Amino acid sequence: MELGFKALNHLNRPFRWIEENDHEFWTYGYMSSMGMRVGINVTTGYLDVEENDHVSVWSLSKGVNLPQYVQGSVKKYFLSNANCARCSARTTEIILRPLLAESSKAKRLSYIVCSCGYPVWRISLDASCAAEIALSRAEYSRTIKKFRESLLKNTGGKHNKQEIQQILVLQKNRCIYCNVTFTESTRATRDHLMPLIYGGTDWALNIVMACHRCNSRRGTIPFRTYCKLLSPTQNRRILKHLSRRIVAVKSDQLQEGAFASFCKGLAQHKPQHPSYRSKLRYSAVIRRYASVNKLLPAAPHLILRRASVGSSH
Numbered sequence: 153m154e155l156g157f158k159a160l161n162h163l164n165r166p167f168r169w170i171e172e173n174d175h176e177f178w179t180y181g182y183m184s185s186m187g188m189r190v191g192i193n194v195t196t197g198y199l200d201v202e203e204n205d206h207v208s209v210w211s212l213s214k215g216v217n218l219p220q221y222v223q224g225s226v227k228k229y230f231l232s233n234a235n236c237a238r239c240s241a242r243t244t245e246i247i248l249r250p251l252l253a254e255s256s257k258a259k260r261l262s263y264i265v266c267s268c269g270y271p272v273w274r275i276s277l278d279a280s281c282a283a284e285i286a287l288s289r290a291e292y293s294r295t296i297k298k299f300r301e302s303l304l305k306n307t308g309g310k311h312n313k314q315e316i317q318q319i320l321v322l323q324k325n326r327c328i329y330c331n332v333t334f335t336e337s338t339r340a341t342r343d344h345l346m347p348l349i350y351g352g353t354d355w356a357l358n359i360v361m362a363c364h365r366c367n368s369r370r371g372t373i374p375f376r377t378y379c380k381l382l383s384p385t386q387n388r389r390i391l392k393h394l395s396r397r398i399v400a401v402k403s404d405q406l407q408e409g410a411f412a413s414f415c416k417g418l419a420q421h422k423p424q425h426p427s428y429r430s431k432l433r434y435s436a437v438i439r440r441y442a443s444v445n446k447l448l449p450a451a452p453h454l455i456l457r458r459a460s461v462g463s464s465h
């Protein structure tokens with residue numbers, strides 16, 4: 153089965169029209185595109201002039217394979233919400249094939265087609281947008297994952313589930329920054345004392361547990377610098393927590409470089425950090441916290457000393 157295919161890529165022409173009686177030729181609008189970021193071109197339009205019958209066509213450039221990490225999203229968010237515009241069949245199987253009528257072989261795209269060979273999928277506008285967003289999200293997670301992997305390759309370190317459990321016990325299952333209790337909906341995330349981007353390691357000792365909100369709010373602000381923005385009460389809690397962590401360190405089990413990385417993470421302080429400064433500008437309460445909070449100590453022995461002084465009062 154050969155299908156003619158023609159996408160008109162200019163806006164002057166009303167493009168929502170498919171020639172009903174000629175399945176060899178259709179036109180529709182080039183309304184949105186994911187570009188080549190995910191490797192998928194998404195073209196959407198309507199089969200009818202009233203714009204009720206929304207359709208979407210997904211294609212890949214020649215030589216591009218559908219990346220493994222987006223296949224799940226394509227099935228879940230696109231195919232499972234779509235049906236073939238010709239035979240109405242539903243499928244979650246990804247079938248790719250070029251449309252033979254396309255002029256230049258070099259530019260030939262592969263289309264996600266129904267088992268009947270048709271590349272046009274009926275899908276609501278909402279579902280179609282959601283599918284594109286899911287693709288972006290898959291791409292974004294992938295980028296972050298790759299970036300972290302490359303950082304970790306340089307800095308090293310690894311931890312296991314048991315070590316994370318121990319940290320959670322020491323933190324009483326609470327966020328180190330805002331003290332919220334972790335639950336199913338408020339998940340604990342790993343936050344690096346010395347951010348990976350500054351050469352922090354992935355050893356457990358470089359990790360504290362934080363809620364997602366605090367983790368992303370801190371971003372790459374150095375640990376001690378960020379703590380200046382929190383309430384004095386929270387600073388006292390953090391000091392106690394750090395001292396518990398230091399006391400819990402078993403020197404005979406300590407991996408090479410883990411303690412050095414912990415010390416580096418503690419010592420770092422950058423009051424010029426742009427997002428620290430913008431948070432200060434943002435709120436008078438935060439400015440007050442920053443002016444009354446003593447900077448947390450820069451080294452483990454100083455933390456133990458200040459924590460013991462604090463608790464004897």
Ligand SMILES: [Zn+2]
Nearest residue numbers: 236239266268
């Ligand atoms: Zn079909």
Ligand SMILES: [Zn+2]
Nearest residue numbers: 327330363366
């Ligand atoms: Zn928090």
